[in-house]
Amino acid sequence: MGLLILAGNTLFPCFLRFIIWAMRIMLPDRPKWQSWRITLDFILEHPRRVYTNLFPARHTWYLLGTIIILNGIDWAAFELLSIRNKDIESLPTEYRVLDGLFQALAVRAGGFYVVTIADLHQGLLVLYVLMMYVSAYPVTLTMRNTNVYEERSLGIYAHDESPDSPANTSRSNVVMDLIRHHLGRPGLSETSRGYFVHQQLRSQLSHDLWWIALAVFFIAIRESDHYEAQPVAFSTFNIIFEVVSAYGCVGVSLGFPGKNYSFCGAWHTISKLILAAVALRGRHRGLPVAIDKAIMLPSESLAWAEEEDAAMRRDRSRAWAQEHGPVGSV
Numbered sequence: 001m002g003l004l005i006l007a008g009n010t011l012f013p014c015f016l017r018f019i020i021w022a023m024r025i026m027l028p029d030r031p032k033w034q035s036w037r038i039t040l041d042f043i044l045e046h047p048r049r050v051y052t053n054l055f056p057a058r059h060t061w062y063l064l065g066t067i068i069i070l071n072g073i074d075w076a077a078f079e080l081l082s083i084r085n086k087d088i089e090s091l092p093t094e095y096r097v098l099d100g101l102f103q104a105l106a107v108r109a110g111g112f113y114v115v116t117i118a119d120l121h122q123g124l125l126v127l128y129v130l131m132m133y134v135s136a137y138p139v140t141l142t143m144r145n146t147n148v149y150e151e152r153s154l155g156i157y158a159h160d161e162s163p164d165s166p167a168n169t170s171r172s173n174v175v176m177d178l179i180r181h182h183l184g185r186p187g188l189s190e191t192s193r194g195y196f197v198h199q200q201l202r203s204q205l206s207h208d209l210w211w212i213a214l215a216v217f218f219i220a221i222r223e224s225d226h227y228e229a230q231p232v233a234f235s236t237f238n239i240i241f242e243v244v245s246a247y248g249c250v251g252v253s254l255g256f257p258g259k260n261y262s263f264c265g266a267w268h269t270i271s272k273l274i275l276a277a278v279a280l281r282g283r284h285r286g287l288p289v290a291i292d293k294a295i296m297l298p299s300e301s302l303a304w305a306e307e308e309d310a311a312m313r314r315d316r317s318r319a320w321a322q323e324h325g326p327v328g329s330v
Contacts, residue, residue: 001112002105006067009108010139013053014064020044020054048146053139055146066138074104074131081121088115107131110251118254122237125254129241132248133208136285208247208285215243215278219271226266233257233266246275247282 007015024040027033047054055063078100082088088096099114106112107128117125219239220227227234238254242263245252253262264275 002102005106005109005112010067010135011064013055013139013142014060014067016051016054017044017047017057017060052143055142059142059146063138063142070131070135070138071104071107074107074127075100077124077127078103081124085119085121087119108135108248108250110245110253113252116255117252125237125241128252129244132244132250132252133212136248140285211278211281212240212243212247215247215274216240218274219243219267222268222271233263238263243275243278246279247285249279249283 020040020043024037024044027037027040043050043054044057047056079097082096082100088099091099102112103114108131117128120128216236216239220236223234223239233256241252241254246264253264255261256263256266259265264272267275
Protein backbone atom coordinates (compact mmCIF):
# COMPACT_ATOMS: atom_id res chain seq x y z
CA MET A 1 0.00 0.00 0.00
CA GLY A 2 2.84 2.38 0.82
CA LEU A 3 4.45 1.81 -2.58
CA LEU A 4 1.13 2.43 -4.30
CA ILE A 5 0.81 5.74 -2.43
CA LEU A 6 4.26 6.80 -3.61
CA ALA A 7 3.69 5.47 -7.13
CA GLY A 8 0.64 7.67 -7.51
CA ASN A 9 2.34 10.70 -6.03
CA THR A 10 5.96 11.76 -5.70
CA LEU A 11 7.52 8.61 -7.18
CA PHE A 12 5.27 8.50 -10.21
CA PRO A 13 8.09 9.64 -12.58
CA CYS A 14 10.39 6.93 -11.18
CA PHE A 15 7.83 4.16 -11.58
CA LEU A 16 6.90 5.38 -15.05
CA ARG A 17 10.49 5.33 -16.27
CA PHE A 18 11.03 1.91 -14.68
CA ILE A 19 7.99 0.50 -16.49
CA ILE A 20 9.17 1.87 -19.84
CA TRP A 21 12.69 0.55 -19.21
CA ALA A 22 11.33 -2.89 -18.27
CA MET A 23 9.21 -2.97 -21.43
CA ARG A 24 12.28 -2.16 -23.50
CA ILE A 25 14.30 -4.94 -21.85
CA MET A 26 11.56 -7.54 -22.35
CA LEU A 27 10.95 -6.80 -26.02
CA PRO A 28 12.06 -9.72 -28.19
CA ASP A 29 14.82 -9.06 -30.71
CA ARG A 30 12.68 -9.62 -33.79
CA PRO A 31 12.06 -7.42 -36.85
CA LYS A 32 8.36 -6.95 -36.14
CA TRP A 33 9.22 -5.33 -32.77
CA GLN A 34 11.77 -2.96 -34.30
CA SER A 35 9.43 0.04 -34.30
CA TRP A 36 8.59 -0.57 -30.63
CA ARG A 37 12.28 -0.69 -29.70
CA ILE A 38 12.98 2.54 -31.57
CA THR A 39 10.04 4.26 -29.89
CA LEU A 40 10.98 3.14 -26.39
CA ASP A 41 14.63 4.06 -26.96
CA PHE A 42 13.59 7.53 -28.03
CA ILE A 43 11.39 7.90 -24.93
CA LEU A 44 14.22 6.81 -22.63
CA GLU A 45 16.78 9.06 -24.31
CA HIS A 46 14.53 12.12 -24.68
CA PRO A 47 11.86 11.71 -21.97
CA ARG A 48 10.99 15.40 -21.61
CA ARG A 49 10.16 15.64 -25.30
CA VAL A 50 7.33 13.19 -24.67
CA TYR A 51 5.86 13.81 -21.21
CA THR A 52 6.21 16.43 -18.50
CA ASN A 53 6.61 13.88 -15.67
CA LEU A 54 9.14 11.66 -17.39
CA PHE A 55 12.75 12.60 -16.61
CA PRO A 56 16.23 11.50 -17.72
CA ALA A 57 17.92 8.70 -15.82
CA ARG A 58 20.20 10.93 -13.74
CA HIS A 59 17.39 13.22 -12.63
CA THR A 60 15.18 10.21 -11.89
CA TRP A 61 17.83 8.77 -9.58
CA TYR A 62 18.18 12.13 -7.85
CA LEU A 63 14.42 12.28 -7.38
CA LEU A 64 14.35 8.75 -5.95
CA GLY A 65 17.17 9.55 -3.53
CA THR A 66 15.48 12.74 -2.37
CA ILE A 67 12.19 10.97 -1.68
CA ILE A 68 13.97 8.18 0.22
CA ILE A 69 15.77 10.74 2.40
CA LEU A 70 12.59 12.69 3.15
CA ASN A 71 10.62 9.56 4.04
CA GLY A 72 13.53 8.26 6.09
CA ILE A 73 13.48 11.46 8.15
CA ASP A 74 9.73 11.04 8.71
CA TRP A 75 10.17 7.42 9.75
CA ALA A 76 13.01 8.14 12.18
CA ALA A 77 11.15 11.11 13.68
CA PHE A 78 8.03 9.01 14.21
CA GLU A 79 9.95 6.33 16.08
CA LEU A 80 11.95 8.77 18.21
CA LEU A 81 9.18 11.22 19.04
CA SER A 82 6.74 8.43 19.87
CA ILE A 83 8.75 7.42 22.91
CA ARG A 84 6.63 7.80 26.06
CA ASN A 85 3.54 8.25 23.93
CA LYS A 86 1.06 5.87 25.57
CA ASP A 87 -1.15 5.55 22.49
CA ILE A 88 1.76 4.36 20.35
CA GLU A 89 3.82 2.47 22.92
CA SER A 90 0.80 0.26 23.59
CA LEU A 91 1.45 -1.31 20.17
CA PRO A 92 3.88 -4.24 19.84
CA THR A 93 7.37 -3.21 18.75
CA GLU A 94 7.22 -4.83 15.30
CA TYR A 95 3.85 -3.22 14.57
CA ARG A 96 5.06 0.13 15.83
CA VAL A 97 8.03 0.05 13.44
CA LEU A 98 5.84 -0.90 10.48
CA ASP A 99 3.25 1.71 11.45
CA GLY A 100 5.98 4.35 11.53
CA LEU A 101 7.13 3.37 8.05
CA PHE A 102 3.61 3.43 6.66
CA GLN A 103 2.91 6.73 8.39
CA ALA A 104 6.03 8.22 6.79
CA LEU A 105 5.00 7.02 3.33
CA ALA A 106 1.46 8.35 3.78
CA VAL A 107 2.31 11.86 4.97
CA ARG A 108 0.79 13.36 1.81
CA ALA A 109 -2.12 10.91 1.59
CA GLY A 110 -5.05 11.76 3.84
CA GLY A 111 -7.12 8.86 5.12
CA PHE A 112 -4.26 6.35 5.44
CA TYR A 113 -2.99 7.31 8.87
CA VAL A 114 -2.73 4.50 11.41
CA VAL A 115 -2.97 6.69 14.53
CA THR A 116 -4.93 9.78 15.45
CA ILE A 117 -3.03 12.82 14.24
CA ALA A 118 -3.98 14.95 17.23
CA ASP A 119 -2.41 12.38 19.60
CA LEU A 120 1.06 12.63 18.05
CA HIS A 121 3.96 14.60 19.51
CA GLN A 122 3.90 18.32 18.75
CA GLY A 123 7.36 18.18 17.23
CA LEU A 124 6.22 15.43 14.88
CA LEU A 125 3.24 17.53 13.82
CA VAL A 126 5.57 20.42 13.01
CA LEU A 127 7.69 18.06 10.91
CA TYR A 128 4.58 16.86 9.09
CA VAL A 129 3.69 20.46 8.28
CA LEU A 130 7.13 20.96 6.74
CA MET A 131 6.96 17.68 4.82
CA MET A 132 3.48 18.40 3.48
CA TYR A 133 4.82 21.70 2.20
CA VAL A 134 8.15 20.61 0.66
CA SER A 135 7.13 17.17 -0.61
CA ALA A 136 6.02 18.59 -3.97
CA TYR A 137 9.30 20.44 -4.53
CA PRO A 138 11.46 17.55 -5.79
CA VAL A 139 9.08 16.73 -8.65
CA THR A 140 8.36 20.39 -9.45
CA LEU A 141 12.00 21.46 -9.58
CA THR A 142 13.00 18.37 -11.56
CA MET A 143 10.24 19.08 -14.06
CA ARG A 144 11.42 22.64 -14.58
CA ASN A 145 15.10 21.73 -14.61
CA THR A 146 14.61 19.18 -17.40
CA ASN A 147 12.45 21.27 -19.71
CA VAL A 148 14.52 20.96 -22.88
CA TYR A 149 12.41 23.43 -24.84
CA GLU A 150 12.97 26.32 -22.46
CA GLU A 151 16.73 26.61 -22.81
CA ARG A 152 16.75 30.38 -22.55
CA SER A 153 15.09 30.15 -19.14
CA LEU A 154 17.12 27.13 -18.06
CA GLY A 155 20.73 27.82 -18.91
CA ILE A 156 21.28 31.43 -19.85
CA TYR A 157 21.44 33.45 -16.66
CA ALA A 158 24.53 35.53 -17.30
CA HIS A 159 24.37 39.28 -16.85
CA ASP A 160 23.64 41.37 -19.89
CA GLU A 161 26.49 43.72 -18.99
CA SER A 162 29.76 43.36 -20.80
CA PRO A 163 32.80 42.00 -18.96
CA ASP A 164 34.20 45.54 -18.75
CA SER A 165 31.13 46.94 -17.01
CA PRO A 166 31.52 48.32 -13.48
CA ALA A 167 29.21 45.66 -12.09
CA ASN A 168 31.70 42.96 -13.00
CA THR A 169 34.83 44.79 -11.92
CA SER A 170 33.68 46.19 -8.61
CA ARG A 171 35.89 45.61 -5.62
CA SER A 172 33.03 44.11 -3.62
CA ASN A 173 32.60 41.30 -6.17
CA VAL A 174 36.33 40.56 -6.10
CA VAL A 175 36.31 40.41 -2.31
CA MET A 176 33.30 38.07 -2.28
CA ASP A 177 34.94 35.83 -4.90
CA LEU A 178 38.07 35.64 -2.76
CA ILE A 179 36.05 34.75 0.33
CA ARG A 180 34.12 32.04 -1.51
CA HIS A 181 37.32 30.65 -3.02
CA HIS A 182 39.27 30.42 0.23
CA LEU A 183 36.30 29.05 2.17
CA GLY A 184 35.84 26.35 -0.43
CA ARG A 185 32.32 27.49 -1.34
CA PRO A 186 32.50 28.99 -4.82
CA GLY A 187 29.41 30.79 -6.01
CA LEU A 188 27.13 29.23 -8.58
CA SER A 189 27.80 30.29 -12.11
CA GLU A 190 24.86 32.18 -13.50
CA THR A 191 25.11 30.07 -16.65
CA SER A 192 24.69 26.78 -14.80
CA ARG A 193 21.61 24.69 -14.21
CA GLY A 194 22.42 24.70 -10.51
CA TYR A 195 21.87 28.43 -10.52
CA PHE A 196 18.56 27.88 -12.28
CA VAL A 197 17.42 25.39 -9.62
CA HIS A 198 18.49 27.82 -6.90
CA GLN A 199 16.50 30.62 -8.50
CA GLN A 200 13.46 28.40 -9.02
CA LEU A 201 13.56 27.28 -5.39
CA ARG A 202 13.71 30.86 -4.14
CA SER A 203 10.92 31.93 -6.47
CA GLN A 204 8.71 29.00 -5.49
CA LEU A 205 9.25 29.57 -1.77
CA SER A 206 8.44 33.26 -1.97
CA HIS A 207 5.41 32.59 -4.14
CA ASP A 208 4.02 29.84 -1.89
CA LEU A 209 4.64 31.54 1.42
CA TRP A 210 2.56 34.55 0.43
CA TRP A 211 -0.50 32.40 -0.14
CA ILE A 212 -0.07 30.44 3.09
CA ALA A 213 0.76 33.48 5.22
CA LEU A 214 -2.16 35.54 3.94
CA ALA A 215 -4.58 32.63 4.33
CA VAL A 216 -3.49 32.00 7.92
CA PHE A 217 -3.68 35.72 8.67
CA PHE A 218 -7.24 36.23 7.39
CA ILE A 219 -8.54 32.96 8.84
CA ALA A 220 -7.06 33.78 12.24
CA ILE A 221 -8.78 37.18 12.15
CA ARG A 222 -12.15 35.68 11.24
CA GLU A 223 -11.90 32.87 13.80
CA SER A 224 -10.87 35.16 16.66
CA ASP A 225 -14.25 34.74 18.37
CA HIS A 226 -13.85 30.95 18.32
CA TYR A 227 -10.31 31.32 19.63
CA GLU A 228 -11.51 33.36 22.61
CA ALA A 229 -14.05 30.65 23.46
CA GLN A 230 -11.76 27.64 22.78
CA PRO A 231 -8.13 28.76 22.58
CA VAL A 232 -6.71 25.23 22.48
CA ALA A 233 -8.95 23.88 19.73
CA PHE A 234 -8.56 27.04 17.60
CA SER A 235 -4.86 27.57 18.18
CA THR A 236 -2.77 29.23 15.49
CA PHE A 237 -0.79 26.04 14.90
CA ASN A 238 -3.99 24.12 14.15
CA ILE A 239 -4.91 26.75 11.57
CA ILE A 240 -1.44 26.56 10.01
CA PHE A 241 -1.66 22.76 9.88
CA GLU A 242 -5.05 22.93 8.16
CA VAL A 243 -3.92 25.54 5.62
CA VAL A 244 -0.68 23.74 4.71
CA SER A 245 -2.58 20.47 4.38
CA ALA A 246 -5.02 22.14 2.00
CA TYR A 247 -2.26 23.86 0.02
CA GLY A 248 -0.42 20.57 -0.36
CA CYS A 249 -3.68 18.82 -1.33
CA VAL A 250 -3.07 16.30 1.45
CA GLY A 251 -6.44 16.24 3.19
CA VAL A 252 -5.10 15.58 6.70
CA SER A 253 -6.74 17.41 9.59
CA LEU A 254 -6.25 17.55 13.34
CA GLY A 255 -10.02 17.31 13.74
CA PHE A 256 -12.28 19.08 16.20
CA PRO A 257 -12.95 17.81 19.74
CA GLY A 258 -16.22 15.91 20.00
CA LYS A 259 -17.01 16.12 16.27
CA ASN A 260 -16.61 13.69 13.39
CA TYR A 261 -15.58 16.28 10.80
CA SER A 262 -12.31 18.02 10.12
CA PHE A 263 -11.10 21.12 11.92
CA CYS A 264 -12.21 23.47 9.14
CA GLY A 265 -15.76 22.18 9.58
CA ALA A 266 -16.05 24.36 12.69
CA TRP A 267 -14.93 27.51 10.86
CA HIS A 268 -17.04 30.36 9.56
CA THR A 269 -18.11 30.30 5.92
CA ILE A 270 -15.63 32.94 4.78
CA SER A 271 -12.76 30.95 6.32
CA LYS A 272 -13.88 27.84 4.46
CA LEU A 273 -13.93 29.78 1.19
CA ILE A 274 -10.40 31.04 1.83
CA LEU A 275 -9.26 27.48 2.51
CA ALA A 276 -10.92 26.29 -0.71
CA ALA A 277 -9.08 28.99 -2.67
CA VAL A 278 -5.80 27.93 -1.07
CA ALA A 279 -6.44 24.30 -1.99
CA LEU A 280 -7.24 25.29 -5.58
CA ARG A 281 -4.04 27.31 -5.83
CA GLY A 282 -1.98 24.53 -4.29
CA ARG A 283 -3.39 22.02 -6.74
CA HIS A 284 -1.69 23.89 -9.58
CA ARG A 285 1.69 24.59 -8.01
CA GLY A 286 3.21 21.46 -9.51
CA LEU A 287 2.59 22.66 -13.05
CA PRO A 288 5.30 24.23 -15.22
CA VAL A 289 5.81 27.98 -14.94
CA ALA A 290 4.64 28.50 -18.51
CA ILE A 291 3.51 26.31 -21.38
CA ASP A 292 5.58 23.14 -21.30
CA LYS A 293 6.21 22.02 -24.87
CA ALA A 294 7.07 18.48 -23.86
CA ILE A 295 4.95 16.80 -26.52
CA MET A 296 6.53 18.66 -29.43
CA LEU A 297 8.71 16.38 -31.51
CA PRO A 298 12.08 17.61 -32.81
CA SER A 299 12.03 19.74 -35.93
CA GLU A 300 14.50 21.86 -37.89
CA SER A 301 13.34 25.07 -36.22
CA LEU A 302 13.65 23.58 -32.74
CA ALA A 303 17.05 22.11 -33.55
CA TRP A 304 18.24 25.50 -34.79
CA ALA A 305 16.97 27.19 -31.61
CA GLU A 306 18.73 24.65 -29.40
CA GLU A 307 22.01 25.07 -31.31
CA GLU A 308 21.72 28.84 -30.97
CA ASP A 309 21.09 28.53 -27.23
CA ALA A 310 24.05 26.19 -26.84
CA ALA A 311 26.32 28.64 -28.67
CA MET A 312 25.10 31.51 -26.49
CA ARG A 313 25.73 29.53 -23.31
CA ARG A 314 29.19 28.52 -24.52
CA ASP A 315 30.17 32.11 -25.33
CA ARG A 316 28.86 33.42 -22.03
CA SER A 317 30.59 30.65 -20.09
CA ARG A 318 33.91 31.49 -21.76
CA ALA A 319 33.46 35.18 -21.02
CA TRP A 320 32.63 34.43 -17.39
CA ALA A 321 35.64 32.09 -17.07
CA GLN A 322 38.00 34.72 -18.49
CA GLU A 323 36.62 37.33 -16.11
CA HIS A 324 36.56 35.20 -12.93
CA GLY A 325 39.17 32.58 -13.82
CA PRO A 326 42.13 32.34 -11.43
CA VAL A 327 40.48 33.95 -8.44
CA GLY A 328 43.07 32.69 -5.96
CA SER A 329 45.92 34.44 -7.78
CA VAL A 330 44.59 37.96 -7.13
